[in-house]
Amino acid sequence: MGQTVAEKIFETHVVDRPAEDVWVIRLDAVLCHEITTPTAILDLMRLGKDRVFDPSRIKAVIDHVTPAKDSNTATQGKVLREWARRHHITDFFDIGRNGVCHALFPEKGFIRPGYAVIMGDSHTCTDGAFGAFTPGVGTTDLAVGILKGVCAFRRPQTMKITLTGELPQGVFAKDVILSVIGRIGVDGATNRIVEFDGPVVQRMNMEARMTLCNMTVEAGGTCGICYADAITADYLWEHIRGEYPDKAAAAADFRKWWPDPDAVYEKTIVHDVSGLEPVTTFGQKPDNVRPVREMEGTPIDQVFIGSCTNGRMDDLRSAARVLAGRKVHPHVRGIVCPATTKIFSEALEEGLIRVFTDAGFCVTNPTCGPCLGMSTGVLAEGEVCASTSNRNFNDRMGRGGRVHLMSPATAAASAIAGHITNSELYKA
Amino acid sequence: MxxxxxxxxxxxxxxxxxDEIIPAKYLTEIAREALQPYLLESLTLDGFDPKRDIPGKQVVISRANFGCGSSREHAPWALEVNGIRLVIAESFARIFRQNMFNCGLLVVELPCDTIARLFTDYARGxxxxxxxVARGVIQIRTGTKAEEISFRLSDFDRQLVEAGGWLEYADARY
Known part of the structure; x- marks a missing residue:
């Protein structure tokens, strides 16, 4: 019987089968940030097990609150920093070299096709865009991963979502994944891995694929997976050039992580994007999705462009195309947060930072802060944010605040208008 | 156990x-006990007052997809430091469910109509x-009404609960 991508990864990584439906698998990397890791570190210290299974396979970043905003967050950074030094974890990224984990770690080449990777963060599902198995986990799974390099999972069920058609102008990967979540619901993929297939995905660059996989957890999915191909090889090339004679050879090798033609899927959905309009969310669940057209005119107080969903170069470019030569509405606060230090530098070189500042946007350092109401963009009671992030939960960006999720282009257009609106109105 | x-x-x-179980702004606390006052602070639910309704409770009964969203293990911790070690619901998000067992806590999934009936028969009093855990049975009672409901627990989940959590289990084995 043929295998799905996840089944292939499980079979090549299995170290134990403690029960019929449970697979304990070997991890290629364990990723850490300063919010969920310090408790794992302190637990291990308390138990007399302050060890790491392999320092070269542990990667750590301070990204959620950076720079530290108070004594608590300074302490979280200190615990992680000292632990990384103590255990000679050289892939540790502090302020000035850091970035939002799900943009930074792929950028560093730490996620490869066929890898099994965990992180104490639900949006680790982003990294499946590289043809890897990358579930988010809690702190205890993380502690065991750090100590033993393994993690336990139930037998993977996979659903396949085939994206067909042509993306219309002004419609992006963000609109696609929101429309998928709107269709299958917030538990439509629970306990399942989602393989994204079809011509629309094949044409997407890695940034768009990461946006797609990033929000699979909003449908309850364990992780998203895209099939590693020439586009994947091209993105990873500077990190893998020593391993392959050329990019074509790398892409050919990646095919071993494609599903077998007779792989068995728990469910298959064909999702045609041809008639898709730009979409946004209403309410407080990510499956509350409707066309921007129907939300036109909804007043906003803040616009946030950034996060692990939409803080990469392509996202900044598409927002800047809308903003160029225009000004943010006087009643709106615009915040743009390039997701990594490298992206910040590239945006500076391309002149995008200038476009944002000329438009009246505040450009912040790379951080997760605004997305989860931790720092640099917390909402007040009753305020509304048009956001390129991933969760519109009650109080997500600040107590009593409301969030509408959308693409960077829609967010930029809304910043100019002062209310939710379609980016096509601001075509150059 | x-x-x-x-x-x-x-x-x-x-x-x-x-995020409703424990808002992100409290994730800057490293000690689990510090989460105690904030459990369910952001829950959107008519008539619910965390300060009034949580004290003295040790079990939660809820509907489908409980614990969706973020991977924060602070959610099970916030429940546990308030004395809540058992959540019964129609279904759970994967990471929350795993986090509960990893902490040696228990989640029980019951069919939709059973949950609906529990709300009808028991939620008012x-x-x-x-x-x-050994028999796989929930005993529930209020006033004059009482019953037993059987539930399924996989061997592995049972072992985690008996071991007190995944760290204890994994360290002894790998």
């Missing part, structure tokens, strides 16, 4: 997410529920 039983807090809504 921990003790799974006590007075029941009914939360009559599906898709209760971990003071209700007491206990999970007997």
């Amino acid at each position: 921990k003790n799974f039983g006590g007075h029941v807090l009914f939360l009559d809504r599906a898709d209760i997410n971990t 003071e209700t007491f529920a206990t999970a007997d």
Whole structure:
């Protein structure tokens, strides 16, 4: 019987089968940030097990609150920093070299096709865009991963979502994944891995694929997976050039992580994007999705462009195309947060930072802060944010605040208008 | 193994997410005990007052997809430091469910119509529920009404609960 991508990864990584439906698998990397890791570190210290299974396979970043905003967050950074030094974890990224984990770690080449990777963060599902198995986990799974390099999972069920058609102008990967979540619901993929297939995905660059996989957890999915191909090889090339004679050879090798033609899927959905309009969310669940057209005119107080969903170069470019030569509405606060230090530098070189500042946007350092109401963009009671992030939960960006999720282009257009609106109105 | 039983807090809504269980702004606390005052602070549910309704409760009964959203293990911790070690619901988000077992805590999934009936029959009065892990049975009672409901627990989940959590289990084995 043929295998799905996840089944292939499980079979090549299995170290134990403690029960019929449970697979304990070997991890290629364990990723850490300063919010969920310090408790794992302190637990291990308390138990007399302050060890790491392999320092070269542990990667750590301070990204959620950076720079530290108070004594608590300074302490979280200190615990992680000292632990990384103590255990000679050289892939540790502090302020000035850091970035939002799900943009930074792929950028560093730490996620490869066929890898099994965990992180104490639900949006680790982003990294499946590289043809890897990358579930988010809690702190205890993380502690065991750090100590033993393994993690336990139930037998993977996979659903396949085939994206067909042509993306219309002004419609992006963000609109696609929101429309998928709107269709299958917030538990439509629970306990399942989602393989994204079809011509629309094949044409997407890695940034768009990461946006797609990033929000699979909003449908309850364990992780998203895209099939590693020439586009994947091209993105990873500077990190893998020593391993392959050329990019074509790398892409050919990646095919071993494609599903077998007779792989068995728990469910298959064909999702045609041809008639898709730009979409946004209403309410407080990510499956509350409707066309921007129907939300036109909804007043906003803040616009946030950034996060692990939409803080990469392509996202900044598409927002800047809308903003160029225009000004943010006087009643709106615009915040743009390039997701990594490298992206910040590239945006500076391309002149995008200038476009944002000329438009009246505040450009912040790379951080997760605004997305989860931790720092640099917390909402007040009753305020509304048009956001390129991933969760519109009650109080997500600040107590009593409301969030509408959308693409960077829609967010930029809304910043100019002062209310939710379609980016096509601001075509150059 | 921990003790799974006590007075029941009914939360009559599906898709209760971990931001509602413990808002992100409290994730800057490293010590689990510090989360105690903030459990369910952001829950959107008519008539629910965390300060009034949580004290004295040891069991939560809720609807589908409980614990969706963020991977924060702070959600199970915030429940546990308030004395809640058992959550009974129609279904759970994967990471929350795993985090509960990893902490040696218990989640029990019951069919949709059973959950609906528990709300109808028990949610109005003071209700007491206990999970007997060895027998796979929930005992629930209020006033004059009482019953036993059987539930399924996989061998692996049972081993985690008996071991007190995944760290203890994995360290002894790998």
